[in-house]
Amino acid sequence: VTKGCNNKVLFVNLTSGSINEEPIPEEIYRNFVGGVGLGVRILYERMKPGVDPLGPDNMLGFVTGILTGTKVPATSRYTVVSKSPLTGTWGDANSGGYFGPMLKATGYDAVFFTGISPKPVYLLLYDNKVELRDATELWGKDTVETREILHEELGDPTVSTSCIGPAGESLSLLASIHTDRAHAAGRSGLGAVMGSKRLKAIAVKGSQSVDVANGALLKDVRGMYLRRLDIFRPENALAKLLRQFGTCGFTSIFLTSGVTPIKNWGLAGAEAFPSHAKIDGANITKYQVKKIACSGCPIACKGLVTVEKGPYAVSMADKPEYETIAGFGAMCLNDDIESIIKINDICNRYGIDTVSAGTAIAFAMECYERGIIGKEQTDGIELTWGNAPAIIAMLEKMVKREGFGALLADGVQRAAEKIGGGANEYAIHIHGEEPAYHDGRALPARGTAYLADATPGRHTSWWAGAQSQAGAPFAPYPELRVSPEEVYFVGPCYTQGCASFGLCFSAFFAGNFPLIEFVGAVTGWDFDVKEALTIGHRVQTLRQAFNNREGLRPEDFELPQRMAAPPSAGPLTGLSVDFKTLRGKYYEQMGWDAQGVPSDQTLAQLGLKELVAERGK
Numbered sequence: 001v002t003k004g005c006n007n008k009v010l011f012v013n014l015t016s017g018s019i020n021e022e023p024i025p026e027e028i029y030r031n032f033v034g035g036v037g038l039g040v041r042i043l044y045e046r047m048k049p050g051v052d053p054l055g056p057d058n059m060l061g062f063v064t065g066i067l068t069g070t071k072v073p074a075t076s077r078y079t080v081v082s083k084s085p086l087t088g089t090w091g092d093a094n095s096g097g098y099f100g101p102m103l104k105a106t107g108y109d110a111v112f113f114t115g116i117s118p119k120p121v122y123l124l125l126y127d128n129k130v131e132l133r134d135a136t137e138l139w140g141k142d143t144v145e146t147r148e149i150l151h152e153e154l155g156d157p158t159v160s161t162s163c164i165g166p167a168g169e170s171l172s173l174l175a176s177i178h179t180d181r182a183h184a185a186g187r188s189g190l191g192a193v194m195g196s197k198r199l200k201a202i203a204v205k206g207s208q209s210v211d212v213a214n215g216a217l218l219k220d221v222r223g224m225y226l227r228r229l230d231i232f233r234p235e236n237a238l239a240k241l242l243r244q245f246g247t248c249g250f251t252s253i254f255l256t257s258g259v260t261p262i263k264n265w266g267l268a269g270a271e272a273f274p275s276h277a278k279i280d281g282a283n284i285t286k287y288q289v290k291k292i293a294c295s296g297c298p299i300a301c302k303g304l305v306t307v308e309k310g311p312y313a314v315s316m317a318d319k320p321e322y323e324t325i326a327g328f329g330a331m332c333l334n335d336d337i338e339s340i341i342k343i344n345d346i347c348n349r350y351g352i353d354t355v356s357a358g359t360a361i362a363f364a365m366e367c368y369e370r371g372i373i374g375k376e377q378t379d380g381i382e383l384t385w386g387n388a389p390a391i392i393a394m395l396e397k398m399v400k401r402e403g404f405g406a407l408l409a410d411g412v413q414r415a416a417e418k419i420g421g422g423a424n425e426y427a428i429h430i431h432g433e434e435p436a437y438h439d440g441r442a443l444p445a446r447g448t449a450y451l452a453d454a455t456p457g458r459h460t461s462w463w464a465g466a467q468s469q470a471g472a473p474f475a476p477y478p479e480l481r482v483s484p485e486e487v488y489f490v491g492p493c494y495t496q497g498c499a500s501f502g503l504c505f506s507a508f509f510a511g512n513f514p515l516i517e518f519v520g521a522v523t524g525w526d527f528d529v530k531e532a533l534t535i536g537h538r539v540q541t542l543r544q545a546f547n548n549r550e551g552l553r554p555e556d557f558e559l560p561q562r563m564a565a566p567p568s569a570g571p572l573t574g575l576s577v578d579f580k581t582l583r584g585k586y587y588e589q590m591g592w593d594a595q596g597v598p599s600d601q602t603l604a605q606l607g608l609k610e611l612v613a614e615r616g617k
């Protein structure tokens with residue numbers, strides 16, 4: 001058996017109601033680990049290409065990492081995996097909170113769903129009890145209410161939950177999945193997959209501890225890491241910022257350096273948004289009433305905020321992340337911080353991804369400004385830039401699928417097709433997914449990931465590569481201090497390797513997370529950096545093979561002109577990056593051909609040849 005995990009997973013067929021547990025062989029853990037790695041291994045084998053993402057044959061998995069639930073700090077993440085209904089590509093999104101460790105403590109490493117339930121249900125995993133329960137009364141409730149009702153029904157406020165809100169129920173392709181309070185698996189529209197299965201929630205609580213190979217060594221490595229993480233050390237300045245403010249602490253830095261897109265990706269830089277300081281992290285933190293953290297995380301970047309009075313009054317809401325502030329602030333020229341706190345609360349309660357939703361509103365504002373739509377289409381809402389009440393009014397229509405909001409609820413690509421009149425020129429997306437708010441020209445590895453990763457438009461999938469290009473070390477290993485060219489292999493591979501173990505990418509900010517030592521202590525494996533990269537290479541190659549099998553080719557993925565051409569104003573003026581050439585370099589370094597298809601030699605080297613041959617290429 002593999003130490004650090006339970007060596008078994010659950011399969012739930014929602015059509016028939018059958019629940020089966022299956023053992024996972026040691027070899028699969030060693031090669032794919034957990035999280036996104038175990039997720040793609042299982043879905044690639046058990047799914048056929050071409051399934052309807054919202055149909056019964058799509059699978060939806062909630063998968064923990066091997067380090068999750070152990071004493072290793074910042075490893076509470078679990079990954080949701082499925083075929084994305086937003087992009088038709090491989091889909092994954094990960095979330096922190098307590099759900100991952102609690103799922104692991106029930107004795108299972110993951111749970112996978114297929115089929116469609118005849119009525120709304122939730123899955124209860126309570127130590128040895130595993131059952132599907134009626135969720136008719138929960139259907140229509142928001143994510144906060146759902147959690148509260150489950151706590152009451154189960155008589156236990158320590159049960160951890162993962163659930164959808166009304167946006168997921170109405171199959172908004174931007175719907176997210178919400179964990180406990182303040183955590184979301186936001187991207188790829190996976191909340192709609194959960195809604196299509198009529199699966200309202202999963203409630204978990206377990207009391208089993210995870211067996212590790214060498215507890216004494218783990219204690220020593222942990223002590224060493226916590227001493228190294230000391231946020232008063234100058235090398236940990238980014239971690240200190242994160243601890244003080246959360247990701248919103250990066251807002252002014254990103255905005256003034258031109259990383260943050262402004263006015264629907266039309267502008268950049270402080271001059272384009274002179275009142276930007278009003279939405280900075282320091283300002284948001286004034287509203288913080290409680291600091292919170294994911295399970296076992298010493299960084300503790302999260303918080304709850306309260307706006308006491310006024311039109312945006314809200315109590316104990318999640319503190320907005322950088323992405324939310326950029327989306328509903330800079331992208332919409334909105335400097336009203338209290339409105340952004342309220343907007344974040346609406347998105348979280350209804351269960352919609354704040355990145356995609358922010359772009360959808362900014363897109364509608366630009367269409368309004370250019371006369372492509374008018375008040376007749378917007379149900380009377382004056383969608384002018386910076387108009388916070390109008391943003392909220394349209395967002396509420398979007399999450400409830402009402403009027404013009406129903407168009408926006410499935411993302412800008414589909415909305416532009418329906419609006420017509422040249423609206424597609426202002427629809428910022430890559431193969432249907434709205435990109436995160438980091439201009440790829442500032443850090444080309446990130447822009448290349450938007451175009452080349454199996455989940456398009458994502459800022460987290462090559463995190464280590466972008467951080468390396470920013471000049472900030474992401475790991476304490478000399479083998480990873482690579483040239484700007486090699487970043488196109490090391491960046492995605494190390495990132496996917498870490499994600500498979502359950503590590504939070506924010507831990508990269510401290511730059512000294514001893515992954516190799518932790519893995520050795522937990523699993524007993526003779527583990528090194530080379531193996532971490534090989535695991536990431538394997539996971540990344542199978543994610544790509546999933547897309548290849550769906551018939552997707554490089555020409556299906558394009559960066560919008562506003563993200564690809566040299567900017568004519570702002571801090572990045574004139575910066576020219578040839579993202580398609582960089583994508584070619586990435587393919588080459590990964591051992592894939594010019595069409596992004598892994599060569600037989602690469603598949604053989606990664607031990608994927610038989611799987612891909614059997615299950616289709």
Ligand code: SF4
Nearest residue numbers: 096294297301504506
């Ligand atoms: S850094 Fe923040 S998001 Fe990451 S595990 Fe810690 S508290 Fe959670």
